[in-house]
Amino acid sequence: MAGRKISGWAAATVSTLLFVAVLEVGLRVIELKFGFLPAEPPQWIKFSPTLHFEIQPNIKCSIFYTLAETNSYGLRNPEFSLEKRDTFRIVCLGNSCTFGNLLHTEETYCRKLESLFRQRFGGKIQVINAGIPGYTSYQGSVFLNERALSYKPDLLIVSYGFNDRRAAPDSSRSDSPGYFRHYHSTQKMLSILRRSYTYRLIELAVLGKERTPIIKGYNVRVDSVKYGENLRDIARTAGENSIPVVYMGIPDNPRLLRRYKASQRLLNEGKPEAARQVLSGADRFFSRMERRRFNQRVLTEKLPVEPLPEIDDVMTFLGGLPIYTGDEYxxxxxxxxxxxxxxxxxxxxxxxxxxxxxxxxxxxxGAEITAVELFKVIVEKGYAERLK
Structure with a gap:
């Protein structure tokens, strides 16, 4: 009797394994042809328990529609040695604007700035592009301590803000050590499970193809108070290591703020219905921010107009749409x-x-103008005096 049970279990086990194997092979063939399973993280992403994510070192691939090549430090920069001898080294900390989304490598402001210095002072200058797409001031502060100090910078250029003001579903998914650790451990487990196409099919059935959470509130990745604290932390760390800092504020494309400014002007002129009409269009970039502020004024000032319906957002690992303007941060x-x-x-x-x-x-x-502005400030303030 016991032998029959064992034989039955063995047969069932073999049948199950065979079924899963056939299903796995079949799913791989179908996925190859139709691509119906949820997309995996981009190949350039390397998840981190402290930085949330980094760029893979020594790769050449498309990063946000930009063909980029990274060095052994995972930076979009020529290879460099930590030992710099008599070289003046500028490290540019920032997000995708520093990284150079939509630009060829030589068109980035980092390369343009280095070229300006070499034309003026010769070759004893390095400008290191330490921009990572999607980074906030919090990640920048951590990156400075974990990575950038080892590059031995003589000057830091710091530019964060856009990703800080992007929406997050709730405060638990704002940038923080706890959230980054949790996300990293989850991704580590999922990276193993998702090697199985059967698991990915189950995930699709349970969660749907879009796994990203819907954003309804107005939390951001880094709020304005923490943003200021992070920038001061960067300044303190730099000061403790005798490194001067130049901060650089990047405004939003002025075109995107036309509707917002027009609506605010109309509200100030006592034309709330006209202001509402301006904001009822389809442009989504600042729609959530615009509608929120319009509705706040309608309610607090008791204006004779209906509030606008809210717009939901979807969060990626970089966040949702911005909730504040660049000028505010x-x-x-x-x-x-x-x-x-x-x-x-x-x-x-x-x-x-x-x-x-x-x-x-x-x-x-725009990158060229940015490089010229930085060059003028660095020279006029005497930060690169020893190059003369």
Whole structure:
């Protein structure tokens, strides 16, 4: 009797394994042809328990529609040695604007800045592009301590803000050590499970193809208070290591703020219905922010107009749509720079709509203007005095 049971279990086990094997092979063939399973994280992503994510080292691939090649440090930069001898080294900390989304490598402001210095002072200069798409000021502060200090910078250029003000579903998924650790451990487990196409099919059936959470509230990845704290942390860390800092504020493409400014002007003129009409269009980039602020004024000022319906958002691992304007966060950056006697470069004084490739990223001309502005400040403030 016991032998029959064992034989039955063995047969069932073999049948189950055979079924799973056939299913696995079949799913791989179907996926190859139709691509119906949920997409995996991009190949350039390397998840981190402290930084949330990094760029894979020594790769050449498309990163946000930009063909990029990284060095052994996972940076979009020529290879460099930590030992710099008599070289003056500038490290540019930032997000995709520093990385150079939509630009060829030589068109990024980091490479343009290095070229300006070499034309003026010769070859004893390095400008390291330490921009990572999607990074916030919190990640920048961690990156400085974990990575950038080892590069032995003589000067830091710091530019964060866009990703800080992007929406998050709730405060538990704002940038923090706990969230990054949890996300990393989850992705580590999923990376093993998702090797099985059968598991991916189950995941599709349970969660659907879109696994990203819907955003209904107005939490952000880094709120304005923490944003200021992170920038001050960067300044303190740099100061403890005798590294001067230049902060750089990047405004949103002015074209995107036309509707918002027009609606606010109409509200101030006592024309709430006209303001509502301006914001009822289809442009989504600032729609959530615009509608929220319109509705706040309608309710607090008891204006004779119906509030606008809210718009839901979808979160990726980089966040949702921005909830604040660039100017609001840039004002915080300017105050942090003043507090630590650092210089603040306001690109809003030199950039126009013609200098953007999209909502926030530079086109080649915008990157060139940025490099020129930084070069002027660095030379005028005497940060590179020893190069003369």
């Amino acid at each position: 840039n004002d915080i950056m300017a105050k942090a720079a003043e507090e630590f006697n650092s210089h603040y470069v306001d690109l809003g004084t030199v950039l126009t709509e013609e200098h953007y490739a999209d909502f926030i990223h530079f086109n080649p001309k």
